Amino acid sequence: MKVFATVFALLMMVSFAHPQTKNDSLRSTKIQNNAAMEFVGIAKFKIKPEFSDEQMLKAEKEIRKAMAEQAGFLFRELGKFPDGYWIVSIHWKDKESGSKWTENSKKYQAVQNQHQMIDFSTMRMEFYEKQIIN
Numbered sequence: 001m002k003v004f005a006t007v008f009a010l011l012m013m014v015s016f017a018h019p020q021t022k023n024d025s026l027r028s029t030k031i032q033n034n035a036a037m038e039f040v041g042i043a044k045f046k047i048k049p050e051f052s053d054e055q056m057l058k059a060e061k062e063i064r065k066a067m068a069e070q071a072g073f074l075f076r077e078l079g080k081f082p083d084g085y086w087i088v089s090i091h092w093k094d095k096e097s098g099s100k101w102t103e104n105s106k107k108y109q110a111v112q113n114q115h116q117m118i119d120f121s122t123m124r125m126e127f128y129e130k131q132i133i134n
Contacts, residue, residue: 036132038074039092045123046084053080056117062110070104072097085122095129 047056060078067073072093080086092098105111 036134037094038130038132039095039098039127040130041090041092041098041125041127043088043123043125044085046119047086047117048119051117056086056114059110059114059117063108063114066105066108066110067101070097070101073101091130 047053057078064076067076067090074091074093076091077089078086090098092101
């Protein structure tokens with residue numbers, strides 16, 4: 001369970017809309033062959049029946065405040081499917097930035113609150129590096 005919570009913390013950096021952040025300029029960080037990279041984590045899960053969508057959204061707002069202060073954070077998206085599954089995608093400048101958030105996120109009450117809402121038996125997570133060709 002601790003492994004899921006730790007890894008999920010990396011993913012709990014998502015947004016409903018795609019808000020502009022002070023780190024958006026990091027998206028255009030150049031690497032070889034005129035391309036940019038992002039590290040992306042995606043989680044799909046259901047929340048426990050005793051929790052409401054409104055509670056999930058309230059925790060999400062607080063998490064976003066904390067994430068906005070993290071070096072390398074680009075943006076976070078959160079959405080809900082008609083079948084009750086939620087999806088979170090978190091975009092980072094690089095894998096190291098996402099890893100640092102995973103280490104630091106445990107100290108935030110909002111992250112702990114949101115983790116209590118998640119039914120970890122329904123969770124599926126994926127990570128990848130996205131190369132953007134300019």
